[in-house]
Amino acid sequence: MSAATTTAGTAAGGRAPAAPSGIRFDNVSVAYGENVVLDSFDLTVEPGEVMALLGPSGSGKTTALRAVAGFVRPCAGRVLIGGRDVTGLPPHRRGIGMVVQQYALFPHLRVEDNVAFGLKARRGRTASRAETAARVAEALEMTGMAAYARRHPRELSGGQQQRVAIARALAIRPGVLLLDEPLSALDTRLRSGMLAELARLHRDLPDVSVLYVTHDQVEALTLADRIAVMDRARLRDCGTPQDLYRRPRTEFTASFVGNANLLPVTAGPDGTADFAGTRLTVTPAEGAAPGASATLCVRPHLVGLGDGPNTLHGRVTEVQWRGATHRVYADVAGHRVMADLRELRTTPEHGSDITLHFAAEDAVLLPAGAGSTDDE
Ligand SMILES: Nc1ncnc2c1ncn2[C@@H]1O[C@H](COP(=O)(O)OP(=O)(O)O)[C@@H](O)[C@H]1O
Numbered sequence: 170m171s172a173a174t175t176t177a178g179t180a181a182g183g184r185a186p187a188a189p190s191g192i193r194f195d196n197v198s199v200a201y202g203e204n205v206v207l208d209s210f211d212l213t214v215e216p217g218e219v220m221a222l223l224g225p226s227g228s229g230k231t232t233a234l235r236a237v238a239g240f241v242r243p244c245a246g247r248v249l250i251g252g253r254d255v256t257g258l259p260p261h262r263r264g265i266g267m268v269v270q271q272y273a274l275f276p277h278l279r280v281e282d283n284v285a286f287g288l289k290a291r292r293g294r295t296a297s298r299a300e301t302a303a304r305v306a307e308a309l310e311m312t313g314m315a316a317y318a319r320r321h322p323r324e325l326s327g328g329q330q331q332r333v334a335i336a337r338a339l340a341i342r343p344g345v346l347l348l349d350e351p352l353s354a355l356d357t358r359l360r361s362g363m364l365a366e367l368a369r370l371h372r373d374l375p376d377v378s379v380l381y382v383t384h385d386q387v388e389a390l391t392l393a394d395r396i397a398v399m400d401r402a403r404l405r406d407c408g409t410p411q412d413l414y415r416r417p418r419t420e421f422t423a424s425f426v427g428n429a430n431l432l433p434v435t436a437g438p439d440g441t442a443d444f445a446g447t448r449l450t451v452t453p454a455e456g457a458a459p460g461a462s463a464t465l466c467v468r469p470h471l472v473g474l475g476d477g478p479n480t481l482h483g484r485v486t487e488v489q490w491r492g493a494t495h496r497v498y499a500d501v502a503g504h505r506v507m508a509d510l511r512e513l514r515t516t517p518e519h520g521s522d523i524t525l526h527f528a529a530e531d532a533v534l535l536p537a538g539a540g541s542t543d544d545e
């Protein structure tokens with residue numbers, strides 16, 4: 170494994186590769202009393218894959234993660250790691266490393282002892298002192314914290330503390346790494362630096378499967394091989410970032426992954442749709458038969474100024490200057506349409522007429538209400 174070349178102190182002949190693991194949720198449900206907070210959850214994370222669990226607060230992301238870790242017990246279904254059913258196993262026997270939002274370091278222990286803690290805590294697997302020291306050095310090296318081994322957590326910044334928490338998770342050489350909003354306690358600038366760090370770390374550990382919980386679409390789009398979109402205890406969508414962005418299958422995904430115009434339309438024949446009396450050419454959806462109500466998803470940055478294949482005439486209601494773009498809000502027959510326009514010489518005036526267009530391939534038809542109201 171490539172990490173062996175970048176780490177020091179592996180006297181025992183280099184870093185043993187983690188067994189390729191992968192995670193599988195097999196129809197997992199979790200309930201607190203009457204309250205089902207994870208509902209028939211089915212998801213497979215391939216060995217070495219980074220899967221983001223993306224959803225609003227309270228949608229069940231942490232619960233799903235804790236079900237893998239073994240801290241909550243499903244009322245139905247199974248959790249498999251590396252093909253093995255671990256549903257009945259205690260957390261320390263699952264071969265997972267976990268990092269949570271608030272670092273959770275022991276304040277009275279030095280960095281190196283914090284990192285060693287996970288190793289010592291694993292009952293029945295007592296590593297020798299030399300082995301422990303080598304693993305701690307390796308984990309601190311990987312996270313860029315080797316120079317801080319003797320410090321206490323209070324002597325570290327938030328970002329450094331989170332690196333130590335990651336080192337602690339890696340020290341056990343987990344096959345599966347669980348990260349629960351690991352960057353949310355950091356300020357914006359630190360966060361983007363840590364995002365790049367996490368991406369590098371995963372390149373160094375290509376066999377480790379990662380489940381990354383976040384409510385931040387930028388983190389999910391940046392880091393994940395695939396994104397699982399959650400809402401109200403359910404999996405709503407799953408795909409590569411590009412897939413979900415370009416071809417969302419539900420309104421929920423369209424609005425949660427990136428910005429979207431969601432226009433109420435009536436599906437027409439042959440890749441057409443009627444919006445406010447205008448016939449548009451669109452990318453058709455399954456389940457939107459001619460005559461049916463549907464929603465048209467168009468990304469604001471794919472809306473252009475002037476005439477085009479699909480032309481809308483409206484009136485400017487608001488303009489926000491955003492440096493590289495102008496975000497223009499237009500009223501088109503009573504509906505709000507957003508356009509992120511580049512390289513405008515002059516800022517459109519409030520109340521002025523505006524003509525906008527978009528290409529058929531950038532206009533994705535969705536069955537109305539898909540994914541947002543199906544269980545209410
Ligand atoms: N220990 C608990 N007891 C009762 N309800 C809980 C418990 N943990 C979480 N919940 C509830 O489960 C739902 C999902 O929570 P959680 O998985 O933490 O969501 P997320 O991580 O997406 O914000 C929430 O409604 C939350 O209030």
Ligand SMILES: [Mg+2]
Nearest residue numbers: 230231232382
């Ligand atoms: Mg959570």
